[in-house]
Amino acid sequence: xxxxxxxxxxxxxxxxxxxxxxxxxxxxxxxxxxxxxxxxxxxxxxxxxxxxxxxxxxxxxxxxxxxxxxxxxxxxxxxxxxxxxxxxxxxxxxxxxxxxxxxxxxxxxxxxxxxxxxxxxxxxxxxxxxxxxxxxxxxxxxxxxxxxxxxxxxxxxxxxxxxxxxxxxxxxxx
Ligand SMILES: NC(=O)c1ccc[n+]([C@@H]2O[C@H](COP(=O)([O-])OP(=O)(O)OC[C@H]3O[C@@H](n4cnc5c(N)ncnc54)[C@H](OP(=O)(O)O)[C@@H]3O)[C@@H](O)[C@H]2O)c1
Numbered sequence: 001x002x003x004x005x006x007x008x009x010x011x012x013x014x015x016x017x018x019x020x021x022x023x024x025x026x027x028x029x030x031x032x033x034x035x036x037x038x039x040x041x042x043x044x045x046x047x048x049x050x051x052x053x054x055x056x057x058x059x060x061x062x063x064x065x066x067x068x069x070x071x072x073x074x075x076x077x078x079x080x081x082x083x084x085x086x087x088x089x090x091x092x093x094x095x096x097x098x099x100x101x102x103x104x105x106x107x108x109x110x111x112x113x114x115x116x117x118x119x120x121x122x123x124x125x126x127x128x129x130x131x132x133x134x135x136x137x138x139x140x141x142x143x144x145x146x147x148x149x150x151x152x153x154x155x156x157x158x159x160x161x162x163x164x165x166x167x168x169x170x171x172x173x174x
Contacts, residue, residue, distance in 0.1 A: 019161075053074065122166075
């Protein structure tokens with residue numbers, strides 16, 4: 001949040017899949033297989049800019065095709081592959097974003113926590129299951145957010161769990 005004006009400084013969108021109890025990861029990876037959600041993720045992020053933490057980038061292992069990749073790393077991430085922009089401070093991100101691309105914050109937990117104040121939308125996949133994990137989505141004051149839509153999906157043949165896809169928008173003056 002911009003401390004001077006109280007306004008959210010950017011129009012970023014946070015994209016996350018969260019199981020019961022806030023679980024989002026285990027052992028440096030996703031603790032589920034959700035083919036439907038991956039397809040949705042691909043469609044929704046195509047052509048845009050993915051902003052992620054160094055650990056999440058390493059779990060994916062490569063820049064995703066058709067999208068710009070910006071990785072946040074305080075240590076500079078010397079092993080970053082070509083095609084990845086490494087940025088050490090959030091305030092530097094926006095100037096690296098290529099024209100016409102929307103910034104999508106895609107995790108992990110540290111990056112969700114750090115960028116929440118910069119986001120106007122949350123695209124949330126609720127994973128309707130108790131899943132074992134060691135990385136949690138940050139606590140969010142949902143009173144500051146309004147759910148615009150919600151859609152339920154049974155688990156398909158290549159999904160571990162049923163899901164609910166929700167779009168949340170930040171309320172005015174929050
Ligand atoms: N379910 C989901 O939707 C979802 C999405 C994404 C990831 N995940 C899971 O989440 C886990 C990884 O999350 P994580 O929280 O451990 O790690 P992370 O947020 O992906 O990355 C953490 C790293 O980002 C850098 N960093 C953190 N805050 C920073 C800041 N303010 N400025 C600059 N750099 C900063 C640091 O890199 P350096 O150490 O290089 O300095 C830090 O070690 C994995 O299990 C992954 O599979 C789940």
